[in-house]
Amino acid sequence: MKIGIIGLPQAGKTTIFRAAAGKYAGHQEEKGGIARAVVKVPEERLEVLQQIFASARLTPATVQYLDLSFDLREREGRSKELERLLNELKPADALIMVIRNFELAGLPPSPQEDLEQLHQEMILADLAIVERRLERLEKEARKGGQVDPKELEELREAKSLLEEGRPLRVSPSLRKSPRLKGYAFLSIKPLLVVLNLGEEDEPQPLKLPEQAELVAIKGRLEADLAELPEEEARVFREEYGLSQPALPLLIKKSFAILDLICFFTGGPKEVRAWPVPRGTTAQKAAGVIHSDMERGFIRAEVIPFEELAALGSYQAAQKAGKVRLEGKDYVVQDGDVIIFRFSV
Numbered sequence: 001m002k003i004g005i006i007g008l009p010q011a012g013k014t015t016i017f018r019a020a021a022g023k024y025a026g027h028q029e030e031k032g033g034i035a036r037a038v039v040k041v042p043e044e045r046l047e048v049l050q051q052i053f054a055s056a057r058l059t060p061a062t063v064q065y066l067d068l069s070f071d072l073r074e075r076e077g078r079s080k081e082l083e084r085l086l087n088e089l090k091p092a093d094a095l096i097m098v099i100r101n102f103e104l105a106g107l108p109p110s111p112q113e114d115l116e117q118l119h120q121e122m123i124l125a126d127l128a129i130v131e132r133r134l135e136r137l138e139k140e141a142r143k144g145g146q147v148d149p150k151e152l153e154e155l156r157e158a159k160s161l162l163e164e165g166r167p168l169r170v171s172p173s174l175r176k177s178p179r180l181k182g183y184a185f186l187s188i189k190p191l192l193v194v195l196n197l198g199e200e201d202e203p204q205p206l207k208l209p210e211q212a213e214l215v216a217i218k219g220r221l222e223a224d225l226a227e228l229p230e231e232e233a234r235v236f237r238e239e240y241g242l243s244q245p246a247l248p249l250l251i252k253k254s255f256a257i258l259d260l261i262c263f264f265t266g267g268p269k270e271v272r273a274w275p276v277p278r279g280t281t282a283q284k285a286a287g288v289i290h291s292d293m294e295r296g297f298i299r300a301e302v303i304p305f306e307e308l309a310a311l312g313s314y315q316a317a318q319k320a321g322k323v324r325l326e327g328k329d330y331v332v333q334d335g336d337v338i339i340f341r342f343s344v
């Protein structure tokens with residue numbers, strides 16, 4: 001899963017990226033003006049499961065953050081650079097929008113204005129795509145060519161939303177549509193707004209675009225702390241009366257907007273979180289682990305995390321009759337601890 005970081009120049013995108021990547025980065029690379037970091041998603045339930053299964057290794061879910069060294073600028077400057085940016089963001093499953101809330105070289109912050117400008121940018125970028133495409137399809141239809149009426153209908157729905165200044169993600173049907181996937185609209189992606197506070201700032205109330213989440217974070221401070229050894233960072237936090245580290249929250253929230261659920265597997269070697277889309281069946285979930293498991297699926301042995309944690313061991317859970325046997329069409333729930341039975 002990929003999350004693209006966007007924002008105006010100097011909003012602190014790279015700072016936020018470094019903060020997020022600092023501690024949880026699996027690896028980090030930079031190529032063609034894009035930095036990528038694979039970041040582990042903190043998950044307390046995994047630690048409990050590691051105890052229960054006495055697992056040697058703990059493998060959390062990950063997300064990949066993309067930091068682009070070019071920016072979403074105002075429309076007048078609409079350039080090759082902007083086109084390139086939009087292209088690079090295509091594969092992103094969600095977006096983080098960094099909003100400056102600190103004073104930059106004497107320039108006071110204007111978070112609400114910046115937020116609205118960026119929102120507008122996304123709407124206009126999408127509208128341009130929709131209009132171009134609709135024009136072509138309508139021309140094609142007039143010439144008697146093959147046009148998918150469903151696609152036409154969806155593009156018209158998209159156009160009317162965008163013309164009202166509304167993001168495409170408000171429409172569940174458009175979000176799900178396989179026909180719109182290829183367009184990679186920006187406003188259809190889940191959005192997390194990150195309000196990047198200065199060291200002394202308190203967050204001001206912000207009016208968010210529709211269906212967006214918000215995290216406020218002292219970006220530079222957290223980025224600096226992320227580079228310190230854990231113990232030093234903790235002492236520093238205590239001395240300065242800082243609350244919980246904000247990074248786990250940022251990472252968790254950015255994972256949460258992807259609307260995935262996690263099921264878990266556990267054993268002596270490894271305990272692991274497997275993110276899947278909501279609504280995934282047991283057989284498909286098995287396939288996420290290995291295609292053989294999907295093909296040779298027999299059944300899933302399932303216990304919700306809470307029940308297993310309460311009983312304290314897998315044997316106790318079995319004895320208490322809490323481990324359920326489920327077939328291939330069972331819809332996997334967040335927190336299910338699963339053993340798949342299969343034959344190859």
Ligand SMILES: Nc1nc2c(ncn2[C@@H]2O[C@H](COP(=O)(O)OP(=O)(O)O)[C@@H](O)[C@H]2O)c(=O)[nH]1
Nearest residue numbers: 009010011012013014015102197198218219220
């Ligand atoms: N005071 C303060 N400065 C910040 C903060 N975050 C970023 N900056 C500064 O703002 C400038 C731009 O940051 P950068 O992350 O490069 O922005 P980008 O252009 O969006 O990638 C740099 O000089 C940062 O040190 C912050 O939370 N507080």
Ligand SMILES: [Mg+2]
Nearest residue numbers: 013014068069
């Ligand atoms: Mg940058």
